[in-house]
Amino acid sequence: MKIALIDPSLFTWPYDLKLAKGLTDIGHAASIVGRQLGRKPSVDEDLFLDRHFYPGLQSRFFKKLPRNVQLGLKGLSHAESMTRLIRRFRRTPPDVIHFQWAPLAIVDSQFIPKFRRVAPTVLTVHDSNPFNNNPSSRIQRIGAFSILHCFDHLIVHTTVARDRLLRVGIPDEKISVIAHGLLTDHITRPADEPSAGNGRIQILLFGKIKPYKGVDVMLRALALLPREVRAHCVVKVVGWPEMAMEPLFAMVKDLQLEDHVEFDLRFVPEDEVTSLVARADILAFPYRDIDASGVLMLAVAAGRPIVASNLGTFSEWLSDRAEGTLVPPGDPAALSRTLERLISDPDYRNRKSQGMLDLRDSVPTWTSIARLTEAAYAKAGRRVGAPAGAQVLQGSGN
Numbered sequence: 001m002k003i004a005l006i007d008p009s010l011f012t013w014p015y016d017l018k019l020a021k022g023l024t025d026i027g028h029a030a031s032i033v034g035r036q037l038g039r040k041p042s043v044d045e046d047l048f049l050d051r052h053f054y055p056g057l058q059s060r061f062f063k064k065l066p067r068n069v070q071l072g073l074k075g076l077s078h079a080e081s082m083t084r085l086i087r088r089f090r091r092t093p094p095d096v097i098h099f100q101w102a103p104l105a106i107v108d109s110q111f112i113p114k115f116r117r118v119a120p121t122v123l124t125v126h127d128s129n130p131f132n133n134n135p136s137s138r139i140q141r142i143g144a145f146s147i148l149h150c151f152d153h154l155i156v157h158t159t160v161a162r163d164r165l166l167r168v169g170i171p172d173e174k175i176s177v178i179a180h181g182l183l184t185d186h187i188t189r190p191a192d193e194p195s196a197g198n199g200r201i202q203i204l205l206f207g208k209i210k211p212y213k214g215v216d217v218m219l220r221a222l223a224l225l226p227r228e229v230r231a232h233c234v235v236k237v238v239g240w241p242e243m244a245m246e247p248l249f250a251m252v253k254d255l256q257l258e259d260h261v262e263f264d265l266r267f268v269p270e271d272e273v274t275s276l277v278a279r280a281d282i283l284a285f286p287y288r289d290i291d292a293s294g295v296l297m298l299a300v301a302a303g304r305p306i307v308a309s310n311l312g313t314f315s316e317w318l319s320d321r322a323e324g325t326l327v328p329p330g331d332p333a334a335l336s337r338t339l340e341r342l343i344s345d346p347d348y349r350n351r352k353s354q355g356m357l358d359l360r361d362s363v364p365t366w367t368s369i370a371r372l373t374e375a376a377y378a379k380a381g382r383r384v385g386a387p388a389g390a391q392v393l394q395g396s397g398n
Contacts, residue, residue, distance in 0.1 A: 002028075004050075004098065006085075007100040014294055015294060022370030025367055028370075052081060052088075054078070075104060079107050148168070152174075156177055158313050178373060182360070202279065204284065205239075213286070213287050217286040220332035225336055233260065234262060235261050280302075283299040283306045287308070288329050310328055
């Protein structure tokens, strides 16, 4: 089958690439229709990436424009890119059109019916609470739930996400639950490489910095630690900020945490990510909301102890008895108590690490994820009455 994976802004590029490779491994031809990468792609990336969206918007001139002007131009470019994509697909139709994101639902909902006339359409709902309630623009909220009804089939990563879609009226038979896979091979710290904490336990919060990720909760939890415990740890917050950082800086100062918090505010290149995770002692996810998390899968690959909010993918993947330590979301006191034990008790920390290693070995392979995705495509084809592309789906021996 010819499969078009659509991710205009490459929001989940590592996931897209792993899925495309998995689908290719079981005999399909998959491409990722997105934008130009902000760096030189690897050979593998270049093989799969179709740079269709937002031509010209990667220029230095565009990036110097005011934020509101950038968003307006990107919205116009999005509609133009979708129009061109429809024309392309009418000329050379794929067998399946699989959206990873519908980033501008108010616009995308006008195009999905046209794509459906070309081939079955599928959407992976990475966030069943759209954008985890933190869109780049308020306009992204408009129609974010109603557009789900436009697709032939939906994929989610957790039963929590499925239940949320059921509550907004999506039929159960229209939803497939397919777990998230590991985004990298096993991550190990070289024997001669120390922790990044310079003798202190390093607690890492990694990824784009957004309000729902609870950095403020972590800071309050850190302040609640007994002074003698806090002396043995450092919290490192690494990632590109997509929120105002001044309130967090002020909180660090007000709570007198300057010696215990480090901010590294930048986009971290992929070749640095594994080293960053490998050198951490504890991975923390004090999120207020989440469905699936690629960063969690990096932590699993590293076999590091995790402390996370008891919600979404964390609830499904992590067991408080073995693999991870779950705390109520938005509860600094509970988070602080858990961190205190992880910091103070090396044996407990090692047991949690071993639990993560055991969990790592149980994560589905991308080949198995690809086969489950293939089955979801078949369901999408049956839903639209098996047009030409769906007949290929149903007759495929792959």
